[in-house]
Amino acid sequence: MVRAAVVNVTGYTGAELMRILSRHPEVKIVSATGRSDAGKRLRQVFPSLRDVDRDIVPAVEEDCDVVFLALPHHASAEAAPPFLQKGAKIIDLSADFRLRDLAVYEQWYGAHPLPALLAKAVFGLPELHRAEIETAQIIGNPGCYPTASILALAPALQAGVISPRVIIDAKSGISGAGRSLKLDSHFSEVDENVTAYGLDGHRHMPEIAQELTVAWERGGHPGAATLTFIPHLIPMTRGILATAYADLTADISVEQVRDIYTSFYADEPFVRVVETPPSTKQVWGSNYCFVYPLIDKRTNRLVVISVIDNLVKGAAGQAVQNMNLICGLPETMGLEALPYWP
Amino acid sequence: MVRAAVVNVTGYTGAELMRILSRHPEVKIVSATGRSDAGKRLRQVFPSLRDVDRDIVPAVEEDCDVVFLALPHHASAEAAPPFLQKGAKIIDLSADFRLRDLAVYEQWYGAHPLPALLAKAVFGLPELHRAEIETAQIIGNPGCYPTASILALAPALQAGVISPRVIIDAKSGISGAGRSLKLDSHFSEVDENVTAYGLDGHRHMPEIAQELTVAWERGGHPGAATLTFIPHLIPMTRGILATAYADLTADISVEQVRDIYTSFYADEPFVRVVETPPSTKQVWGSNYCFVYPLIDKRTNRLVVISVIDNLVKGAAGQAVQNMNLICGLPETMGLEALPYWP
């Protein structure tokens, strides 16, 4: 049994981790911590987790094999060292261990609390970094937008059939904005409403650029990927749909594009190249990513639609997938739940 | 392994059965049938069930142990005999085997196709009829409103602390109206809208009256329960919240009422008497029913709030719970999924 701890269980990612881990056949949750809610029963914060039946504690006291950090950035990195010293693996759901270039991190998040740890960290997207994840000490679990965006474009970039100057127009449910109180999450303000946001630059952009460049470079192509990234909030709770646009640079048919995608994801347990345009609800509550590439012949552009559940494949589910990999468990264990429809 | 068939898989109940049964460790699905969609892949009708990866067939050809009938009333009863003759157990999700009194059935649904079968049928609410379910040949799986309503009031009626003249005001998500196309399920008509319906008498009313009377009689009380039942459609997909009102006939405290409820449900795997007012989302995607009784002291009335997921405990989940019981499997097998939040 893997002894796991969840640090800061009281946000949506923490709750989702508890939901999944509580039913994982090879996990024993040794601790679930909170800050202001420490001392309460978990059910007082999340009645849906009533039967998990445990206390929220102020700190992890027990030894554990894996620690999930569901803290804000900076706090996350600062919390890591004691666990690492005791030999635990860290799966961090903040941005602290996602960016390989310290200068880029500092541009978007300010000074990094522990830059020395970056060398031990791997970007936790199994579809691009599976082998490194298996032996990593620290996983920087990807953001929700990056997961959907990178999976939409990595095959075409690696194959070199598109220009690396891409556009990603993403639509997210409100849960991506977290559980804290702000007018942008107030029901009456966001219901029956759609808005673009983060227009001065969203923090997920550099993470996407980094990994699109990884795919581009793996194909042996010179230079780096750049992107315009515009996220939108739409009136639903869960789900991200990313629509990616790129100019085709090869004379290529949609069948050939589909071959590139199906080959790239042939052995992936959670990515499906689908035959009809996907919608977010088709993957609701599951760890799947559905991807659908098409060609706009009039303008010779590749358009790719991808969908995920932002709290599962975009956060907690992917974190458990990473845990399975670093612990040598079957990659899909605990993540077999099919999507709910409707 | 239980060999199971799902007849008419193409509605929401059918899809939900497939979602649950596909991950049930002791079930092998031998057939999933459809009518107009026979010949298609299941994924063409429900992309969310892509990985179930099977055909929709026109009829069940294989031998099986349990058949789930997800057909409309009349068609359901008519489909049952061949399966019964081969020794299969029937779990029927229509109304055909829920009402014990043929005259009542005929008043609400017209002539019964096979009234002789009624004697073999048991009302499939385990909390009231567990022992009979275990040895039944036919289960009349309860409707969604009845499940929420009966669980809200059975303890108080059996205990005899309320008048049996009750009121149930129920609020349901739109999925309860099924997948067929009608203006009442059109997004633009029901979004941002709430309406009362079935005001001339909803078909679930007699089913609720029957089972509330069962509870009333078990307490040794004379007469029958009667109710005013007003259902409402609210703009969400899943979930039922029932608010039940009854005059208290005993001088009793809220603590005593809670004791009656917690005793009644002490050994139930899926019913919880909760400490704070429940909401439907607290049980979303799970087989739980949360029940919350309170007393309005000013008017000396009992008010009970109950919540379920109408497609799980109110339909497919309860059907699988019944299957577990008639097949001698652990009652919660395949139904361990915790609710999703948010």
Place this chain on the structure above:
Amino acid sequence: MVRAAVVNVTGYTGAELMRILSRHPEVKIVSATGRSDAGKRLRQVFPSLRDVDRDIVPAVEEDCDVVFLALPHHASAEAAPPFLQKGAKIIDLSADFRLRDLAVYEQWYGAHPLPALLAKAVFGLPELHRAEIETAQIIGNPGCYPTASILALAPALQAGVISPRVIIDAKSGISGAGRSLKLDSHFSEVDENVTAYGLDGHRHMPEIAQELTVAWERGGHPGAATLTFIPHLIPMTRGILATAYADLTADISVEQVRDIYTSFYADEPFVRVVETPPSTKQVWGSNYCFVYPLIDKRTNRLVVISVIDNLVKGAAGQAVQNMNLICGLPETMGLEALPYWP
């Protein structure tokens, strides 16, 4: 022209007042005040009101004929005296001037800041108090739940055909909870969710009881009306549907009941006794109340469904209707907008 001021324009009721008053042909808005937002342009707080094009000021400096107070209770009463001294009429949207019995007020809201003013106040429901409103100095504008509830039951109570021990089960959109930030208004918490609340007693209950008793007494009946009032929050922004239940005490047909209602509301500009069950969206954005009485013959109960837009007839629209009355303007002026569908 009526010179009007809106005190505390930055909540939903304030915004709705500005939307209506800005297009009222006989109103000149002289001031719109805010507290923390004073100094901003109105459009910075409500971009939808961009073309109203005015500043939010800290206090009303100008003389005015009518002042709308959209403040919390206590603050509202405290703000009234200076305006009254200058001869302005007050339309108060808080609870401070709704309850005639000081003891009841104090039980629910604590000590009243200025109890002497209560004698000058009239409950601003034109359908029950039109004549008094026309000559009042202070209007206690009714709450949203009371408006829907009282209009549902007043005709039957005055006619004496029901027991005065009633039940009201109300369903409200989230905007009724205001613009302040709380978990109960967080999109991800309330979307796809329904919950009962205020179960220890909702503050609108005494206001409903008071006015139902007015109707009861007007019919010459002894005693007072009592009620069980259970409000629910449902996932939509605007609208209240109230379902009222009462035992019939007369042998009466549904046609006779409808006659009572149509007679009662025969001359009302905003109340309609409709022929089919109403839904909240049928009155969305308008000052209408649709009312639909029916009889449950099995249990001999009267059930009445009523619907309003909680921010219009339930707040700002009714306030403008009251302003028209006290200023001698046509009652419907500025309130002619038809409901939006869909």
Place this chain on the structure above:
Amino acid sequence: MVRAAVVNVTGYTGAELMRILSRHPEVKIVSATGRSDAGKRLRQVFPSLRDVDRDIVPAVEEDCDVVFLALPHHASAEAAPPFLQKGAKIIDLSADFRLRDLAVYEQWYGAHPLPALLAKAVFGLPELHRAEIETAQIIGNPGCYPTASILALAPALQAGVISPRVIIDAKSGISGAGRSLKLDSHFSEVDENVTAYGLDGHRHMPEIAQELTVAWERGGHPGAATLTFIPHLIPMTRGILATAYADLTADISVEQVRDIYTSFYADEPFVRVVETPPSTKQVWGSNYCFVYPLIDKRTNRLVVISVIDNLVKGAAGQAVQNMNLICGLPETMGLEALPYWP
């Protein structure tokens, strides 16, 4: 008074026309026709329009000055001649009179019933064609997506600061899909869901291309505008947000871009160049279009966000705006309603 008729009043556009025209001070509605609903009262189809209080008739018998055709394409053109012969002006809400190039029309819609009429038709976007509209006999009222898209990009194209190879990613509420019954409008299928559609080419694309080219050519630029247009359905009833992307071809600041936009729309009664990113709800229920241009400096792209209410500025409101223009009435008459918030 303008004598107006609405042909086919029973869809959402027809209902919205009735809502607006019924309150227009210079309009007398002489007829409202339906097909299968002819013979009913309007209130039976739209209870929200109860007080309009008129019959749905099978055909327009009266003389009229303006006829609004809210029919499907082909049926619309076929209905026009009798009205034209009697001297009425036609405002057509179908696609039949939007496309100037017959070959393009036929490619997307099949043979045109009356191609000779195209020469009399003007594309009814006042911001681009006001002078022609004022003297036209037939107005091809723009589609909802084209209205939002063209207003987003026309200023930059006319100014020649962007490449004419653009991308428009649009998000629409479900009401844009009309009132007919289909699985794509079924609440349970589209709630909590977002999907891209029309991926083989949406019929609004050529209309957008035509008018973007008009703007491009007005600036004296050679060639034509081309676009990739990807519409998405999101879970709300009303509203379109268009996100437009184009490569900048000039070395230009965001202030200069804003100057181009504010100059272009300086005298427009319904278009506002806003200071903060707009959301659809900011214009809900009104005839406004809010436009927000920005520059993504990293990639040197112009991004423009525009929002409208698809049933008002995107359909019925714009039709009334056109009616005002061809009838010599003030352009904003009957369209003064401010947006609702929330």
